[in-house]
Amino acid sequence: MTKKEKQQGITVKKFDDFGEWYTQVIQKAELIEYTDVSGCIVFRPYSYAIWEKLQANIDKLIKNRGVQNAYFPLFIPEKLLVKESEHVEGFSPEVAWVTHAGNTKLTERLAIRPTSETIMYDSYKKWIRSHRDLPLKINQWCSVVRWEFKHPIPFLRTREFLWQEGHTAFATKKEADEEAMDILVNVYNSTLKDMLALPTIIGTKSEKEKFAGAEYSLSAELFLPNNKAIQGCTSHHLSQNFSKPFNLQFIDENEKKQFVYQNSWGFSTRTIGIAIMVHSDDKGLVLPPKIAPIQAVIIPILFDKTKNAVLKEAKKVVQSLKGISVHLDDREEYRPGWKYNEWELKGVPLRVEFGPKDMEKKQAMIVRRDTGEKIVVKLKDINKKVNELLEKIQDNLYTKAKKFLNSSIDKADNKKDFLTKLKAGKLVLAPFCNTVDCEDILKDATGGAKSINTPFDKKELKNTKCVFCNKPAKELYYFAKSY
């Protein structure tokens, strides 16, 4: 490897300096650009294309469920934001405020949406009259702003990020409960698994960690290679917590006035950062094929005499690959070795090397990004083989991540064991009282550990005392150091 090629790649190892490694990967793979606005990043075309794939998948799944897209204002008048007391308490410390327009001071300052419950439900009250108007299921794709004062981490924690927010209203609590679970399991968790190759812990958040204003929050949680947990996405049941202050009432089938039951649920660009952290390696980005903007890159090996013939055949190889996105890298100013490094850095799942000898033998050399495995394939079989390999890579990335997740999980029945295992970077399942007070103290005592969630597939509660405060335990919860 030449000095120039070394500079081209990632200069630190993933497990030597995780933070620096991540920063290099996302910049050198051209996923993001930092800006002069602190905590705000540019989603460059290469990461935005990933987001478009996630959008397409989720958009289809929710439209199949009768959800309609709409767009609500970016601005939320302060008087709306404060209508639900827990909600405003949760969000106001992070709200960006517009106070002036041109040279004019506004009479009421406007919040930039940190989430849109309040501005949306103010309209919902005009649209919901009768049980025939229900369920009402609306989604918007937009950006939201939460002015975090912690150190920003691109994708994971930025002051502006992209997401979808679904906001639904039902006549009955039962329908709302069912939808909250359906979205979490069959829309979000399936997207995390099928698209991003990410295994999760799914369950219900603690009282402390639930959404500000929710009755309960369901979540899909991830565990990262630096032994920190991170919330992937959430589906909240709001019960009548918003419908009462916003007066969302309908006439039911018995001509009685009732308040609606509501859910809200969101999936954001954060998940892209999680997938990068989980799958990528010392050579750079590793992308699951389902989200890769380029799934296979063809690199022709060009010599003066055979250049034209090889290029011509290489173009035929591109044509023969069906249903996948292929890029032919026919730049002549770079050597093949330089190109190999570049496309490895950019995480393209398959590299197809094709030179004059391959042309003679009617074959190509395929190299897997995830394992480095080299496979010689006859050109007549290449379409089938490439499609098979892409599926294998998708599966392999999931399986590897699942193995790591499983190996990170541990249990604790007593405080000493609990604290030792948390300190060792484990994801610890332990009985918990689920009170905000206890979790506040726990967080301080552990230097930032949080409850993750209580899994849906309940395990029998053997120890009936909270692992931390010794008061009666409610459920088993996962705990870990966390973003």
Add this chain to the structure above:
Amino acid sequence: MTKKEKQQGITVKKFDDFGEWYTQVIQKAELIEYTDVSGCIVFRPYSYAIWEKLQANIDKLIKNRGVQNAYFPLFIPEKLLVKESEHVEGFSPEVAWVTHAGNTKLTERLAIRPTSETIMYDSYKKWIRSHRDLPLKINQWCSVVRWEFKHPIPFLRTREFLWQEGHTAFATKKEADEEAMDILVNVYNSTLKDMLALPTIIGTKSEKEKFAGAEYSLSAELFLPNNKAIQGCTSHHLSQNFSKPFNLQFIDENEKKQFVYQNSWGFSTRTIGIAIMVHSDDKGLVLPPKIAPIQAVIIPILFDKTKNAVLKEAKKVVQSLKGISVHLDDREEYRPGWKYNEWELKGVPLRVEFGPKDMEKKQAMIVRRDTGEKIVVKLKDINKKVNELLEKIQDNLYTKAKKFLNSSIDKADNKKDFLTKLKAGKLVLAPFCNTVDCEDILKDATGGAKSINTPFDKKELKNTKCVFCNKPAKELYYFAKSY
């Protein structure tokens, strides 16, 4: 018509009170909702679905041209916004400013993007090094905020609206010139015609009306039934006006440093409002089939005895209609007449009535929204006929609008004639000096008339003196009262 049915519909005629008519149409057809944020509207699912169709069309056309989507921050630091002097002068009176986050005052106030030249080009300078990095073609779909102090009109003039903004950089002026024209003609004007059935005047804006910071602006302009012109969309050639202050330089093929040539171009939700104003009528919305979220609605005529059989056959009719979006309105709580009015109000291009007699005769009654024409069709021919009729409606709406546009155009060679025709609500083609001073005075003297553009298909300039100031004329320009 019962009293209730009358309230359901539009209560004023389009040409009696155009403003009130428009306000009723957009609300009663469930396109928009007003909000507590002055000048900001909700794009309800029915209008957002139209936007999604326009997005899909434009997104495909620009991606075919090598444009990639990305996302840049909503916030623009003041020091970036002021870098190009004409640009900041044009936009700063309308900028919404964020001054606080949580309880903290920001050290530098942040503009909410009114357009993204400055925040984007600050990143471009990091990405452009060599001629090999060019052309750079990036687009983003987002909302922008321009705090207009004039009376807001939903879609046409709101403080927040949705758009796409393309920002491209080239090594040569020639490439940039060609792209600016290609986008205007082959992306924008074709979308206006093919999707929205809108005929336009395409040309170059005057010095006064060009984009703040552009060398020139190309535009597609529309003429509305209330005899006002409105700018539909624009494609700007920025020359090196931004690349110099932003230092966007590249090393050319001769190893020389050069500044790039740039374009920016945008298409917004404004065009939806224009299509509504042009095509709709006293019964409500009329939607061109290509943008209609529902293209045909089937209304079964239900009587107790034949209900099940008719519904069963009606579902078969739905199945038989291929490649179009069909809605079966099987609600039993409303009479057919009520439904007819509702779907006319919502502008659905075709209504299919299907009752027991139709069932017996294996036929259906199709009613065109644009003409009211009723057509009896055999069920075996219905797929073909419906598809044909949708095409006819699309054509008819365009033709009608084109006829109106043509009838609105007039010419003037002298000031008196010019002012008389402007006053009469004409779109007047006249020789013009194209100076900002003259147009400023002209605007005041005419109570708000503006130059529209100078058409690409130049007509011979017979009178060589400006119709208004008598100084030497440059080109023929269109003028009209305008939004």
